[in-house]
Amino acid sequence: xxxxxxxxxxxxxxxxxxxxxxxxxxxxxxxxxxxxxxxxxxxxxxxxxxxxxxxxxxxxxxxxxxxxxxxxxxxxxxxxxxxxxxxxxxxxxxxxxxxxxxxxxxxxxxxxxxxxxxxxxxxxxxxxxxxxxxxxxxxxxxxxxxxxxxxxxxxxxxxxxxxxxxxxxxxxxxxxxxxxxxxxxxxxxxxxxxxxxxxxxxxxxxxxxxxxxxxxxxxxxxxxxxxxxxxxxxxxxxxxxxxxxxxxxxxxxxxxxxxxxxxxxxxxxxxxxxxxxxxxxxxxxxxxxxxxxxxxxxxxxxxxxxxxxxxxxxxxxxxxxxxxxxxxxxxxxxxxxxxxxxxxxxxxxxxxxxxxxxxxxxxxxxxxxxxxxxxxxxxxxxxxxxxxxxxxxx
Amino acid sequence: xxxxxxxxxxxxxxxxxxxxxxxxxxxxxxxxxxxxxxxxxxxxxxxxxxxxxxxxxxxxxxxxxxxxxxxxxxxxxxxxxxxxxxxxxxxxxxxxxxxxxxxxxxxxxxxxxxxxxxxxxxxxxxxxxxxxxxxxxxxxxxxxxxxxxxxxxxxxxxxxxxxxxxxxxxxxxxxxxxxxxxxxxxxxxxxxxxxxxxxxxxxx
Numbered sequence: 001x002x003x004x005x006x007x008x009x010x011x012x013x014x015x016x017x018x019x020x021x022x023x024x025x026x027x028x029x030x031x032x033x034x035x036x037x038x039x040x041x042x043x044x045x046x047x048x049x050x051x052x053x054x055x056x057x058x059x060x061x062x063x064x065x066x067x068x069x070x071x072x073x074x075x076x077x078x079x080x081x082x083x084x085x086x087x088x089x090x091x092x093x094x095x096x097x098x099x100x101x102x103x104x105x106x107x108x109x110x111x112x113x114x115x116x117x118x119x120x121x122x123x124x125x126x127x128x129x130x131x132x133x134x135x136x137x138x139x140x141x142x143x144x145x146x147x148x149x150x151x152x153x154x155x156x157x158x159x160x161x162x163x164x165x166x167x168x169x170x171x172x173x174x175x176x177x178x179x180x181x182x183x184x185x186x187x188x189x190x191x192x193x194x195x196x197x198x199x200x201x202x203x204x205x206x207x208x209x210x211x212x213x214x215x216x217x218x219x220x221x222x223x224x225x226x227x228x229x230x231x232x233x234x235x236x237x238x239x240x241x242x243x244x245x246x247x248x249x250x251x252x253x254x255x256x257x258x259x260x261x262x263x264x265x266x267x268x269x270x271x272x273x274x275x276x277x278x279x280x281x282x283x284x285x286x287x288x289x290x291x292x293x294x295x296x297x298x299x300x301x302x303x304x305x306x307x308x309x310x311x312x313x314x315x316x317x318x319x320x321x322x323x324x325x326x327x328x329x330x331x332x333x334x335x336x337x338x339x340x341x342x343x344x345x346x347x348x349x350x351x352x353x354x355x356x357x358x359x360x361x362x363x364x365x366x367x368x369x370x371x372x373x374x375x376x377x378x379x380x381x382x383x384x385x386x387x388x389x390x391x392x393x394x
Numbered sequence: 395x396x397x398x399x400x401x402x403x404x405x406x407x408x409x410x411x412x413x414x415x416x417x418x419x420x421x422x423x424x425x426x427x428x429x430x431x432x433x434x435x436x437x438x439x440x441x442x443x444x445x446x447x448x449x450x451x452x453x454x455x456x457x458x459x460x461x462x463x464x465x466x467x468x469x470x471x472x473x474x475x476x477x478x479x480x481x482x483x484x485x486x487x488x489x490x491x492x493x494x495x496x497x498x499x500x501x502x503x504x505x506x507x508x509x510x511x512x513x514x515x516x517x518x519x520x521x522x523x524x525x526x527x528x529x530x531x532x533x534x535x536x537x538x539x540x541x542x543x544x545x546x547x548x549x550x551x552x553x554x555x556x557x558x559x560x561x562x563x564x565x566x567x568x569x570x571x572x573x574x575x576x577x578x579x580x581x582x583x584x585x586x587x588x589x590x591x592x593x594x595x596x597x598x
Contacts, residue, residue: 083502085467086500156410169436219403
């Protein structure tokens, strides 16, 4: 109380507030501390703020505050042509530009009734699964970094990611902002050596995973820091419309690749890893297992990819005007269900353009997972949600 | 066992440390300014204007049709059409400015260009101490010869040259057909006058 009074007297504003703690009987006992964590806190993976109310070090209240990286993505897209929004979707979740491109292309293809050729479908699956590999590898590295394993596991993960980004650069010209998919296909065909190079990367990836798991999955510190931390029960996850690895870690079998069967995913044999407890450890393990399943899909896709055209001949680059109507395209992005909702009024730009970002919706449940945990655990729980602020704020 | 995790971790570190001497997969870094990795064939950075021949002013393929200016998502291209004294359009840009501090390297200008006039460069060491004028490239800075394009994207440039040569042959055939005393115009002559369709990806 004294600190607040002093600050009031000097006219300065405090960035924390001390509130009296009221027991059910109405007595004041002890004090709560309200701390603003972020927006430049290194653990928040970008510019994200948490207003945390603490009792000692335990969290009693948490309010996620976002919007620091708002870039007006949806409104810009409503003012530009359909194709011109494609490079902007790269910048939503800048780790997974290929899957962002795919979700947007899928929505526009539904709207305009374009058919994607067989070869392009295979290329899309290959690039999306490579994206999943590098996203999950990085997430595991970041999670370990949040737990205090500074640098080393993250660098191992980034080393593998770099190989995949090299593939993306050879294919699309850019490492991260690929801008590769087009309505009704893909932009350029695979160069001759690309498939061989990808096969080599896919073959060597299990070695990295084995090493990574040998180093970490059974590590006492990792287990102590993650098991039983940030439990998200399945009913709560469903009610909060959580998707992606977070939902599956809570034991709900819902994967859009199986449930929606977009693209050609029904041709591939793969399992959906599920967690039991819904804690941080399960979220970590689900991602590690998903990487192994992605490798299976990749091996099958690289083996079976047929020759042929890679773009719908009806697709136009200029003067693209889909007929009036609406469409929702959704895919299983590495972070969850990524959807694009478009309304067309027949003009060259969409009448309404809406993104369903998995990071933002998975983030809304943060308070329920963090209550009763201490601050270092909050950092780990936030890391396990797997957010990218470019997508949260758009 | 106490300390097992430390032993495991140090084993992993040792494997990577000693492995980096023999396994190129474990040693991925290079000493950048002295040592450079070769760029990928498709690498793109910022656009440049292709010109045929040695004169960047005359040989410029750009006809100032302003399609790229219109389609550019961040609106970083500014074009003014050249006109002669009578105000007749000259099919040549008087001003072609490109602000690379705004450009997001999306390559849409390259895709929509019907004349193969604008292509993506691979030059990336572009830092400048002038924040405004330094990153605003004008026509002179943007124009680069066709052999430079062949050097940075050999496969793509060969395809483009082939296509342009075919179009030129078609146009010449049409001119011949027009000069001759009214022979039946073939289907090739009927289409040759139009600008080329936007580049479609060519399957291997």
